[in-house]
Amino acid sequence: MFSDETPVxxxxxxxxxxxxxAYVVDSIIxxxxxxxxxxxxxxxxxxxxxxxxxxxxxxxxALHVLAGEGxxxxxxxRGAKIRRLSTKQLFDFLEFTESICALGVRLATEKMDExxxxxxxxxxxxxxxxxxxxxxxxDFVTALYMYHVEVNRISGNQFVDFFYRRPxxxxxxxxxxxxxxxxxxxxxxxxxxxxxxxxxxxxxxxxAATFVSHIRWVLxxxxxxxxx
Amino acid sequence: MFSDETPVxxxxxxxxxxxxxAYVVDSIIxxxxxxxxxxxxxxxxxxxxxxxxxxxxxxxxALHVLAGEGxxxxxxxRGAKIRRLSTKQLFDFLEFTESICALGVRLATEKMDExxxxxxxxxxxxxxxxxxxxxxxxDFVTALYMYHVEVNRISGNQFVDFFYRRPxxxxxxxxxxxxxxxxxxxxxxxxxxxxxxxxxxxxxxxxAATFVSHIRWVLxxxxxxxxx
DNA sequence: GCATACGAAATTACATACAAAAAAGTAAGG
DNA sequence: CCTTACTTTTTTGTATGTAATTTCGTATGC
Numbered sequence: 001m002f003s004d005e006t007p008v009x010x011x012x013x014x015x016x017x018x019x020x021x022a023y024v025v026d027s028i029i030x031x032x033x034x035x036x037x038x039x040x041x042x043x044x045x046x047x048x049x050x051x052x053x054x055x056x057x058x059x060x061x062a063l064h065v066l067a068g069e070g071x072x073x074x075x076x077x078r079g080a081k082i083r084r085l086s087t088k089q090l091f092d093f094l095e096f097t098e099s100i101c102a103l104g105v106r107l108a109t110e111k112m113d114e115x116x117x118x119x120x121x122x123x124x125x126x127x128x129x130x131x132x133x134x135x136x137x138x139d140f141v142t143a144l145y146m147y148h149v150e151v152n153r154i155s156g157n158q159f160v161d162f163f164y165r166r167p168x169x170x171x172x173x174x175x176x177x178x179x180x181x182x183x184x185x186x187x188x189x190x191x192x193x194x195x196x197x198x199x200x201x202x203x204x205x206x207x208a209a210t211f212v213s214h215i216r217w218v219l220x221x222x223x224x225x226x227x228x
Numbered sequence: 229m230f231s232d233e234t235p236v237x238x239x240x241x242x243x244x245x246x247x248x249x250a251y252v253v254d255s256i257i258x259x260x261x262x263x264x265x266x267x268x269x270x271x272x273x274x275x276x277x278x279x280x281x282x283x284x285x286x287x288x289x290a291l292h293v294l295a296g297e298g299x300x301x302x303x304x305x306r307g308a309k310i311r312r313l314s315t316k317q318l319f320d321f322l323e324f325t326e327s328i329c330a331l332g333v334r335l336a337t338e339k340m341d342e343x344x345x346x347x348x349x350x351x352x353x354x355x356x357x358x359x360x361x362x363x364x365x366x367d368f369v370t371a372l373y374m375y376h377v378e379v380n381r382i383s384g385n386q387f388v389d390f391f392y393r394r395p396x397x398x399x400x401x402x403x404x405x406x407x408x409x410x411x412x413x414x415x416x417x418x419x420x421x422x423x424x425x426x427x428x429x430x431x432x433x434x435x436a437a438t439f440v441s442h443i444r445w446v447l448x449x450x451x452x453x454x455x456x
Numbered sequence: 457g458c459a460t461a462c463g464a465a466a467t468t469a470c471a472t473a474c475a476a477a478a479a480a481g482t483a484a485g486g
Numbered sequence: 487c488c489t490t491a492c493t494t495t496t497t498t499g500t501a502t503g504t505a506a507t508t509t510c511g512t513a514t515g516c
Contacts, residue, residue: 068296
């Protein structure tokens with residue numbers, strides 16, 4: 001979407017991590033997000049082990065975590081590959097997360113009688129506009145993502161909250177943002193201003209409707225970009 | 229929900245499996261589903277290894293898959309536990325999957341001009357009624373689950389399809405069914421007859437509405453059972 | 457020139473070994 | 487009798503070894 005200005009911080013050294021498995025998982029997710037690993041690329045345990053300075057055991061365990069997450073595919077006797085996603089699948093992913101986020105938005109809007117919830121959302125939204133003003137792509141996407149994380153937290157539905165924070169959702173979200181072209185970003189941020197306003201106003205129906213119509217708008221443009 | 233009539237087939241021997249990891253994953257999921265493992269129970273790698281006649285390596289890898297799936301929690305240096313789910317969380321899970329299944333239903337209904345889709349759904353629905361007639365709890369839940377798997381497949385949204393077939397969805401669905409009490413199952417099957425009819429009729433709006441109102445009905449009764 | 461068969465290298469899957477951390481048991485002190 | 491410190495046992499996390507499988511390069515036959 002935007003050009004990527006900062007080279008993105010390298011992965012944390014193993015000492016700071018809780019376990020080597022977590023370190024390797026984060027490193028791989030990070031590597032995929034920033035494009036170090038191509039989709040469909042084979043991940044060879046021994047190579048990764050050497051690269052990250054650990055043995056094959058934690059690498060294999062990390063790959064199995066990622067397989068469980070749905071970020072890599074493990075074929076018996078054929079090892080792990082980064083899951084390849086077609087544009088169609090990313091489109092489907094967006095349509096899919098629409099349902100989840102819409103639920104989060106609907107439930108969170110009902111909780112806007114609590115001033116602290118409003119305040120928390122205001123902070124998150126300020127991060128969106130800030131990243132937008134700086135035209136910083138990755139930060140913008142991250143801020144949008146974090147906004148929904150907060151919405152889902154406020155929603156009170158623990159499963160929505162849990163689900164949306166899963167690494168693979170994060171991963172697909174970033175991936176999607178990078179693939180999206182032909183979107184009118186000025187309109188996008190305007191939509192979000194409107195969504196944010198309706199949420200904090202506490203009008204459940206309006207918030208859900210506004211959000212859904214925003215996603216429909218995005219889907220429409222994505223679709224157009226795909227078939228073009 | 230119902231009494232469980234059959235003792236549920238034991239896990240497949242390792243020879244039939246593609247890999248020991250897959251075998252252990254299936255075995256654990258199966259064990260959790262049928263209640264062999266309590267929620268919050270610690271899973272000791274060495275014990276599982278001995279139990280399944282394999283070494284600790286594939287067991288640990290299986291546990292990491294399940295951690296990625298969200299079925300077990302791994303705490304550094306403290307091993308793996310079956311994720312404990314409160315009634316509230318299962319309630320949230322149902323509310324969550326409503327959104328997904330509703331999307332699947334909406335999209336699938338649009339595809340009912342294909343006779344083969346209708347036929348496929350008819351088969352799946354016959355399994356529901358058959359299990360219902362036999363009053364077989366596990367089969368009934370499984371048939372309902374498989375119905376939605378088919379709906380999601382027909383929907384054409386690959387992500388919904390992918391997501392709903394994840395082991396942990398299956399796992400939570402079974403768990404939920406076992407916890408649900410105070411539901412009027414006669415009404416439940418009537419609702420599903422209605423849902424099925426509206427889907428195959430191809431009326432998108434009606435199908436979505438019927439399905440959502442069904443879930444609302446379930447949620448209402450669940451809620452009542454929870455607070456009672 | 458192209459397909460097929462063969463063999464070497466690479467890679468995986470699984471088992472085992474060992475150090476570090478946590479848990480459990482035991483004894484001393486209040 | 488309960489709490490606390492220490493020791494032992496259990497369990498985890500990581501590294502390494504090995505057989506089986508796959509992959510890749512090469513040569514052979516058509």
